[in-house]
Amino acid sequence: MVRGSRLRQIGWAICIGIVFGGFMLLTFRVNAVKSEVVRAERQIVALEQEKLALETEFETRANQQQLADWNAIEFGYAPPRADQFLETERQLASFSAPRAPGSPDPIRFAREMEASDYPALVSPLADHDGEGSQEETSSKEAELAAAAAGDAHLALASLDR
Amino acid sequence: MNAYAIDSMVAAGPLRVANKRLEALLVARMRALLLMPAFGLVAVVALMRIATFGVLGAPDTPLSMEERLLPPRGEITDRNGLPLARNYDAFALWYNPTAMKDGGSPLVHRPEEVAARLAAIFPELDEADVAARLASGRAQYLRRRLLPEEANRVFDIGEPALELPAEKDRFYPQGSMAAHVLGYVKDGEGHLGMESVLNDRLTDSSLRGEPTAIALDLRVQGALEDELNKGMLSVNARGAAGVVLDVDTGEVIAMASLPAFDPNDIKTSDLMISDAEAKLGRTPRVFNSVTNQVYELGSTFKPLTVAAAIDAGIVRDLSLRYDAKPVKVAGRTLADSHNLGDTLNVPEALIHSSNTVTARVADKLGAERLRDTMRALGLAERPYIELPARGAPLWPGEKWSRVTTMTVAYGHGIAVTPLHLASAYAAMVNGGVWRPATLYKVEPGKEPAGRRVFKEDTSARMRQLLRMIAIYGTGQSADAPGYRVGGKTGSAEKPSAGGYRKKLLVSTFAAAFPMDNPRYVVVAMLDEPKGTTASSFQRTAAWNAAPIVGKLIPRIGPLLDVRPDLSRDIDISDLRPLIRSDIK
Numbered sequence: 006m007v008r009g010s011r012l013r014q015i016g017w018a019i020c021i022g023i024v025f026g027g028f029m030l031l032t033f034r035v036n037a038v039k040s041e042v043v044r045a046e047r048q049i050v051a052l053e054q055e056k057l058a059l060e061t062e063f064e065t066r067a068n069q070q071q072l073a074d075w076n077a078i079e080f081g082y083a084p085p086r087a088d089q090f091l092e093t094e095r096q097l098a099s100f101s102a103p104r105a106p107g108s109p110d111p112i113r114f115a116r117e118m119e120a121s122d123y124p125a126l127v128s129p130l131a132d133h134d135g136e137g138s139q140e141e142t143s144s145k146e147a148e149l150a151a152a153a154a155g156d157a158h159l160a161l162a163s164l165d166r
Numbered sequence: 167m168n169a170y171a172i173d174s175m176v177a178a179g180p181l182r183v184a185n186k187r188l189e190a191l192l193v194a195r196m197r198a199l200l201l202m203p204a205f206g207l208v209a210v211v212a213l214m215r216i217a218t219f220g221v222l223g224a225p226d227t228p229l230s231m232e233e234r235l236l237p238p239r240g241e242i243t244d245r246n247g248l249p250l251a252r253n254y255d256a257f258a259l260w261y262n263p264t265a266m267k268d269g270g271s272p273l274v275h276r277p278e279e280v281a282a283r284l285a286a287i288f289p290e291l292d293e294a295d296v297a298a299r300l301a302s303g304r305a306q307y308l309r310r311r312l313l314p315e316e317a318n319r320v321f322d323i324g325e326p327a328l329e330l331p332a333e334k335d336r337f338y339p340q341g342s343m344a345a346h347v348l349g350y351v352k353d354g355e356g357h358l359g360m361e362s363v364l365n366d367r368l369t370d371s372s373l374r375g376e377p378t379a380i381a382l383d384l385r386v387q388g389a390l391e392d393e394l395n396k397g398m399l400s401v402n403a404r405g406a407a408g409v410v411l412d413v414d415t416g417e418v419i420a421m422a423s424l425p426a427f428d429p430n431d432i433k434t435s436d437l438m439i440s441d442a443e444a445k446l447g448r449t450p451r452v453f454n455s456v457t458n459q460v461y462e463l464g465s466t467f468k469p470l471t472v473a474a475a476i477d478a479g480i481v482r483d484l485s486l487r488y489d490a491k492p493v494k495v496a497g498r499t500l501a502d503s504h505n506l507g508d509t510l511n512v513p514e515a516l517i518h519s520s521n522t523v524t525a526r527v528a529d530k531l532g533a534e535r536l537r538d539t540m541r542a543l544g545l546a547e548r549p550y551i552e553l554p555a556r557g558a559p560l561w562p563g564e565k566w567s568r569v570t571t572m573t574v575a576y577g578h579g580i581a582v583t584p585l586h587l588a589s590a591y592a593a594m595v596n597g598g599v600w601r602p603a604t605l606y607k608v609e610p611g612k613e614p615a616g617r618r619v620f621k622e623d624t625s626a627r628m629r630q631l632l633r634m635i636a637i638y639g640t641g642q643s644a645d646a647p648g649y650r651v652g653g654k655t656g657s658a659e660k661p662s663a664g665g666y667r668k669k670l671l672v673s674t675f676a677a678a679f680p681m682d683n684p685r686y687v688v689v690a691m692l693d694e695p696k697g698t699t700a701s702s703f704q705r706t707a708a709w710n711a712a713p714i715v716g717k718l719i720p721r722i723g724p725l726l727d728v729r730p731d732l733s734r735d736i737d738i739s740d741l742r743p744l745i746r747s748d749i750k
Contacts, residue, residue, distance in 0.1 A: 049231060050231060050235060053235055057252070058255065060249075061252060061254050061337060061339055062313065064248070064340070065339045069389075069392070070391075070392070072388070073392045084723075085720075085730075086648070086720075086730070087647050087648025087732045090724075090730055090731070092731065
């Protein structure tokens with residue numbers, strides 16, 4: 006009886022001890038997180054202030070008067086003239102001259118495969134009894150077709166002189 | 167009690183069980199007695215905590231970051247969000263002789279040594295003066311607004327008495343730029359410009375977190391001040407003023423009054439001048455000559471008179487020739503600055519800036535109609551703008567004599583601010599609607615309705631005429647290629663105690679661009695320009711104010727989304743043949 010009750014007492018004590026320990030652990034953890042948050046906030050404030058100071062310093066060093074002075078002394082840039090502006094593609098095209106006879110062919114560059122050139126993905130679920138080889142052939146076919154289309158494009162380009 | 171229990175246990179065997187029960191009961195009671203107050207205490211604490219929450223609300227510690235990030239005074243930005251005025255923590259250099267707290271010498275090194283090292287960091291400091299101040303042992307500021315790197319170097323000196331407190335400070339990154347528009351802050355109160363107008367908003371804790379955008383464009387403002395300053399220095403003028411106004415909304419894109427002051431460093435001499443200087447008509451630097459100073463703006467008024475006459479149907483046939491010989495009226499003779507021939511038509515009169523023809527047109531129009539137009543253009547009252555400094559125009563009263571009508575027609579006998587003129591020109595070219603000028607940003611589609619002063623076709627005619635002045639007349643040096651500039655010069659003699667002074671002029675150029683679809687009005691004004699090599703020894707606006715506008719427009723046009731185009735212009739083919747070939 007006595008032994009049992011002692012045991013129970015010890016059991017309770019251990020239980021309370023564990024719970025209390027857990028509680029304290031949790032409290033410490035919460036407070037640690039809280040202080041971390043506070044530290045992070047302080048850091049944010051400090052960084053924001055530093056950002057503001059740096060931004061202000063930049064604005065001050067590069068203020069309009071300073072830029073005008075530098076331009077006057079160092080660079081001498083002038084505002085763009087009216088003939089330096091282009092309004093439309095037509096205006097740009099008007100600068101090109103027709104090819105003179107005997108001039109070399111324009112240099113053509115090999116075209117890289119673009120995303121749209123790749124065959125579309127075939128879902129393996131939609132066509133489950135269709136064999137893998139068939140899929141392979143179909144994708145190969147698509148690739149060939151794409152290559153042909155590319156050739157046609159090149160052919161067109163070479164016709165277009 | 168325990169002793170008694172043990173005694174009894176030892177003494178009597180049959181009593182053992184009963185004693186044990188008693189003992190257990192006692193222990194239980196004791197525990198209950200101990201636990202009860204503990205639980206009670208916890209309950210009371212919990213209740214009190216709940217009560218505090220209920221009464222005081224939740225603690226606001228999570229807000230502290232927001233609070234700390236909230237500036238003590240709101241930021242002012244230009245229309246594109248670039249900062250014009252902001253608050254930031256600046257380091258100050260504070261000398262605290264009691265920092266060592268040992269009662270001995272406040273400095274580790276000798277004051278002269280410390281002063282020499284400070285002077286090495288801040289070359290503008292007077293070394294001897296600083297040494298004397300350090301030796302005096304009085305706590306004081308040695309310098310304010312230190313850069314962080316300078317603060318580090320001061321720290322490296324290793325003097326505990328040199329403290330570097332971070333202070334909240336109002337700062338204008340652009341220095342003196344737009345100083346008259348922004349104003350300044352002293353002891354937490356805004357003065358003079360938008361700092362004063364927006365003071366409540368900038369200090370309101372619910373609004374000051376967000377920057378306040380005003381109508382100015384920082385880049386255009388910079389270009390305007392740069393060109394005005396260059397123009398002012400090249401002709402040795404006493405002052406200069408300029409404004410760029412959006413013709414459709416009334417927004418002030420740039421406004422400059424030179425010489426300016428630095429709101430970062432307000433001096434007493436910026437705020438007041440001596441009586442002797444005031445007698446000479448001088449004004450302190452804080453005085454905004456765009457909104458506060460009235461001038462007789464001279465010939466820039468001629469297009470307004472002509473527009474009123476066209477609008478009233480007085481001038482219908484632009485080829486009609488007017489007598490250009492001096493006008494004798496009320497014992498006075500009004501003449502042109504030089505002989506322009508016996509007769510002129512209205513386009514020629516504007517191109518050559520003829521006083522006599524304009525006076526005759528005004529005479530035909532009549533005092534009443536000219537007065538009503540001038541009043542409708544807002545020239546009879548203080549200019550419409552948010553700034554507190556607004557000058558009252560010198561308005562010639564309600565009953566205009568014949569000579570008053572004739573002189574007002576070419577801008578004499580009436581004195582207004584350059585801003586008045588800019589608003590009037592905006593109404594003349596934008597289709598005829600006058601709108602108040604504003605320093606607040608106007609959202610697209612939210613521009614004020616304004617009031618109609620001129621008919622649409624009068625405005626179209628005036629656009630042609632103004633463009634012709636810039637192509638063939640006195641405004642040629644303002645005609646930036648591709649920008650279709652139109653405008654009018656004005657060179658008025660300054661009045662003084664004994665009448666007009668021939669040698670002291672106020673020369674103005676009022677322009678708008680692009681003339682085929684006007685977007686902006688530009689007014690540039692020089693106060694007392696001299697004849698220098700830069701202006702070919704001329705004092706009139708064609709030689710000093712017009713070139714400023716001619717250089718300014720190519721700088722600001724692309725920034726304001728106005729592209730130069732040589733293939734486009736306003737159609738003046740119907741008026742072109744009216745100009746005599748010898749002046750084409």
